[in-house]
Amino acid sequence: MEENIKPAKEITCCVSQCDVPLDKDYWEKQWKQNQTGWDIGYASPPLTEYMNSYSDKDASILIPGCGNAYEAEALANAGFTDITLIDIAPSAVEILQKKFEAISSVKVLCEDFFRHEGEYDLILEQTFFCAIPPSRRMEYAEKSASLLKNDGIVAGVLFDRTFEQEGPPFGGCPCEYKPVLEPHFHISKMEECRNSIPQRAGSEVFIELIKKNRLD
Numbered sequence: 409m410e411e412n413i414k415p416a417k418e419i420t421c422c423v424s425q426c427d428v429p430l431d432k433d434y435w436e437k438q439w440k441q442n443q444t445g446w447d448i449g450y451a452s453p454p455l456t457e458y459m460n461s462y463s464d465k466d467a468s469i470l471i472p473g474c475g476n477a478y479e480a481e482a483l484a485n486a487g488f489t490d491i492t493l494i495d496i497a498p499s500a501v502e503i504l505q506k507k508f509e510a511i512s513s514v515k516v517l518c519e520d521f522f523r524h525e526g527e528y529d530l531i532l533e534q535t536f537f538c539a540i541p542p543s544r545r546m547e548y549a550e551k552s553a554s555l556l557k558n559d560g561i562v563a564g565v566l567f568d569r570t571f572e573q574e575g576p577p578f579g580g581c582p583c584e585y586k587p588v589l590e591p592h593f594h595i596s597k598m599e600e601c602r603n604s605i606p607q608r609a610g611s612e613v614f615i616e617l618i619k620k621n622r623l624d
């Protein structure tokens with residue numbers, strides 16, 4: 409998965425399709441062949457800055473499609489006590505299990521996010537949504553909401569651009585994301601991300617989505 413940066417505004421807005429099954433085998437192959445062009449090598453600044461202002465250190469936090477999970481290291485170092493990492497690729501999980509074996513605040517699971525069961529205060533999003541087929545975005549929204557406690561939050565970044573080559577990554581823009589997310593979330597923030605890494609500057613939105621409770 410390589411990025412070829414081009415701002416969304418220059419390309420017609422459309423949701424691309426995906427014919428390749430993006431399953432465990434696909435992702436394991438990417439990891440085994442070191443095809444990890446998404447990996448920025450450090451914790452994503454928009455996420456760490458958001459978490460700097462998140463006061464509940466005992467909040468239960470899920471990072472799905474976590475990859476090398478630099479954010480989890482940053483969270484553990486900042487005193488967060490309950491972090492769950494999920495990745496579908498066994499090779500990624502093997503790396504994580506070694507990395508976090510001495511850190512009891514971080515739990516590592518080799519699982520498919522869409523089959524995961526749990527209950528969290530917060531889900532952190534960093535290039536996982538763009539890795540799933542666009543046809544599963546509604547399922548992502550529904551599943552994320554089902555994994556959150558009342559008033560739970562999804563926070564992180566989504567691309568605000570399209571990609572020339574077939575995904576993943578799959579791009580998009582707020583006008584596509586809102587109808588998918590609004591049935592399950594109040595969109596508290598979906599705005600131009602001002603602290604993206606330089607390579608993604610101007611091509612991400614920061615999101616904060618608050619789960620809608622049944623009576624909302």
Ligand SMILES: C[S@@+](CC[C@H](N)C(=O)[O-])C[C@H]1O[C@@H](n2cnc3c(N)ncnc32)[C@H](O)[C@@H]1O
Binds near residue numbers: 500522534
């Ligand atoms: C684009 S990478 C992003 C990794 C990490 N979030 C980052 O930004 O470096 C997507 C990751 O999601 C994992 N993944 C893809 N589909 C998944 C699924 N259904 N459940 C859990 N993990 C999945 C892949 O193995 C891969 O590590």
